[in-house]
Amino acid sequence: MSVDLTGFAAEYARHRAAEGRGHAGDELMALPYLRTGPLVRQWGVRVRSFEALMRDVVQPLTARQGRPLVVLDLGAGNGWLSWRLVREGHSAIALDIREDDVDGLGAAHALAARSAGRMRLCPGSFDAIPLASASVDLAVFNAALHYALDLSTVLAEAARVVRPGGRLAIVDSPFYAREADGLAMVAEKKAGAAQRFGDGASVLLAPPFIEFLTQERLALASALAWRRNRVLYPLWYEARPLVARLQGRRPPSRFDVWVSVRP
């Protein structure tokens, strides 16, 4: 699907700045371990996913390969995951359509500059990844796959650039057990958009992103087999389905780490 995301990218950067996501300096280098501010609770969830990714995917694959990995960080934003991987001895390629310095690749420059060449910034879209086939060990969508416009195309591209025996991972994208619950979330998001996003609402909502995932969507989009690594999140997060049921609301999404072996 050919959609111009330029207007979206600029508005998204404005929105992210307004949300307080312009992390820099020590704070950027410390991510996902954010200790202060209104986003601490959210990052507390992301820490759990990150640690599960490292423990259940990165470390076993490293042991299997017997060498540090080359990891493609898809929708990398400010590149915090790439930086974490570099600190663990791996090489990382941070790919994103945004180059702004709020939390696009512009912000990631400060990290890449300290990486001794092991963190590369790659402006581009994950539906046409500007890398050679079979050139990375692991491709990670970090809070990003729900921005796909065409899930089949994006997964095919990620699979193309991963070496046979390598891994694809989906981290921190909202998964629903039922399609209907995801569609209800999208409808709620649209209904509340003006209040939540202000003047930028129409631009932010214009691209037809997939917005959420289900196991069925993954199965229909590609022949890749996915395994869910269930993550133990903070109690408040784990309690959300129960709270929603008690309040008569639809079931919430959850993240977890989804992994596929590249055949």
Ligand SMILES: C[S@@+](CC[C@H](N)C(=O)[O-])C[C@H]1O[C@@H](n2cnc3c(N)ncnc32)[C@H](O)[C@@H]1O
């Ligand atoms: C929620 S942010 C996540 C950023 C970062 N990975 C993190 O975990 O904090 C989603 C990112 O996906 C990027 N993105 C959206 N569509 C994309 C595309 N087609 N190709 C590459 N990146 C994309 C956005 O620019 C944004 O930086």
